[in-house]
Amino acid sequence: MARSSADPCIVVIFGASGDLTSRKLLPALHSLYLQELIAPGTSIVGTSRSAFSDDAFRKRIREGVRGYCGKNPVGASWNPFAQNIHYVSGDATDERSMQELGQELAQIDAEEGTKGNRVWYLATAPSLFSPIAGQIAKAGLLDTGGWQRLVVEKPFGFDLESARTLNASLADHYREDQIYRIDHYLGKETVQNVLVFRFANAIFEPIWNRRYIDHVQIMAAEQGGIEDRGTFYDQTGALRDVAQNHLLQLLSLIAMEPPVAWDADVIRDQKVQALKAVRRWSPDDCRSVVVRGQYEGYRQEEGVSSRSSTETFFAAKMYIDNWRWAEVPFYLRTGKKMPSKTTEIAIQFKRVPHLLFDRTAVQEIDPNLLVLRIQPDEGISLTFGTKVPGPEVEVRTVDMEFDYDSDFGSGRPAAYERLLLDCILGDPTLFARSDEIDQAWQIMDPIVKHWARGGRPRSYPPDTWGPEASDDLLRLDRRSWRNS
Numbered sequence: 001m002a003r004s005s006a007d008p009c010i011v012v013i014f015g016a017s018g019d020l021t022s023r024k025l026l027p028a029l030h031s032l033y034l035q036e037l038i039a040p041g042t043s044i045v046g047t048s049r050s051a052f053s054d055d056a057f058r059k060r061i062r063e064g065v066r067g068y069c070g071k072n073p074v075g076a077s078w079n080p081f082a083q084n085i086h087y088v089s090g091d092a093t094d095e096r097s098m099q100e101l102g103q104e105l106a107q108i109d110a111e112e113g114t115k116g117n118r119v120w121y122l123a124t125a126p127s128l129f130s131p132i133a134g135q136i137a138k139a140g141l142l143d144t145g146g147w148q149r150l151v152v153e154k155p156f157g158f159d160l161e162s163a164r165t166l167n168a169s170l171a172d173h174y175r176e177d178q179i180y181r182i183d184h185y186l187g188k189e190t191v192q193n194v195l196v197f198r199f200a201n202a203i204f205e206p207i208w209n210r211r212y213i214d215h216v217q218i219m220a221a222e223q224g225g226i227e228d229r230g231t232f233y234d235q236t237g238a239l240r241d242v243a244q245n246h247l248l249q250l251l252s253l254i255a256m257e258p259p260v261a262w263d264a265d266v267i268r269d270q271k272v273q274a275l276k277a278v279r280r281w282s283p284d285d286c287r288s289v290v291v292r293g294q295y296e297g298y299r300q301e302e303g304v305s306s307r308s309s310t311e312t313f314f315a316a317k318m319y320i321d322n323w324r325w326a327e328v329p330f331y332l333r334t335g336k337k338m339p340s341k342t343t344e345i346a347i348q349f350k351r352v353p354h355l356l357f358d359r360t361a362v363q364e365i366d367p368n369l370l371v372l373r374i375q376p377d378e379g380i381s382l383t384f385g386t387k388v389p390g391p392e393v394e395v396r397t398v399d400m401e402f403d404y405d406s407d408f409g410s411g412r413p414a415a416y417e418r419l420l421l422d423c424i425l426g427d428p429t430l431f432a433r434s435d436e437i438d439q440a441w442q443i444m445d446p447i448v449k450h451w452a453r454g455g456r457p458r459s460y461p462p463d464t465w466g467p468e469a470s471d472d473l474l475r476l477d478r479r480s481w482r483n484s
């Protein structure tokens, strides 16, 4: 699909001294710059309370870019990019600091021709999203005559009520089409490919329903722990960090009805419809359909309370109550310190209705399994039964494989590159709309409430697939997790 060309703009990053800025955002912008996907003059202004000179900030960013590409950015490509990076220190919730920032931005407009166009990127602690967004507006920084886009990082809200309050406070100053709620999973090529796979191929749609599908497993397992994010993670947990956003995004892409056009609102309308149909568990139901786990040793991690009941593992069974999916379970699972880093969606088809082969030679035929591997080893596989060569009719399951690297090579744009570019181009398709966030929280809120009533997560040893209760969740349904 041909993309329009980008307007020059200023990308203003709040929380610029943080990790996200140096590890993801600036390397992504640098890569877009090298590919000439952003317009000449486009500038970046980092701001936070830490004191940096422009040069010190550029040095920090250069190190981030080196870590990202594995090599030092060379002078010829780095210097002209770095020249358009600036830093303003200040407290973004304070009116005077905001006005000083405004003066710097106006000067860049005059020198670089950025025409008042702004991407306001909130890469701060979630508690600052609303105060900073409000302060930008109150300081008059939206009145530049150019376009204004506000990017809000996750987690978006802490529960349903706080998400609604945040949506409402942003809506006081920004139109919905100016708000870009980022979920980096949507920027992954393999996640976007879920839509292409479903809607660019005629053969899957007729079987994409309760008649042929037995159940769906959506898993985002991580081998790593919480690294140096103890304080953040202990206030967040797996439900808010991954399940409410990344896992439900994947679920909505698998479950949605076919959209009539590749259009931001048409696609998002269908995702919202799918989320609306997800059965709402009562806090009491949660006891039997949700598992909360915590890896052993978590409470000794830096920044974590020694009595913490924050979950590092989440598993749940969900149903989508509509004609397509009635009574097909969707099992969701995510966790830290698991045996491998694997994100995948496994669609398990039903067994053949009648076994016509001699039962002495064929005990059982594995049902077909379609696996969309989001990462790593990105690809898609489909299993099917095949006759083993020989005089008997012996059936063995084999794989049909598509592997991204073999077909397309290993280079793929990183999620943040794609999403930052979309934001600069004004394409919100891969960003969450307010009603999507609201629906996702309506699904998760009873679980949050159930956990808030007390109890503790079940512990699991690092390097395992989570607490036993997670296996029981499927065992009770005579199923089992697919462990990569």
Ligand code: BG6
Pocket: 222, 241, 242, 343
């Ligand atoms: C982030 C979470 O949104 O996603 C992290 O905050 C998690 O805790 C990360 O590790 C996983 O992303 P990816 O792209 O590595 O699967």
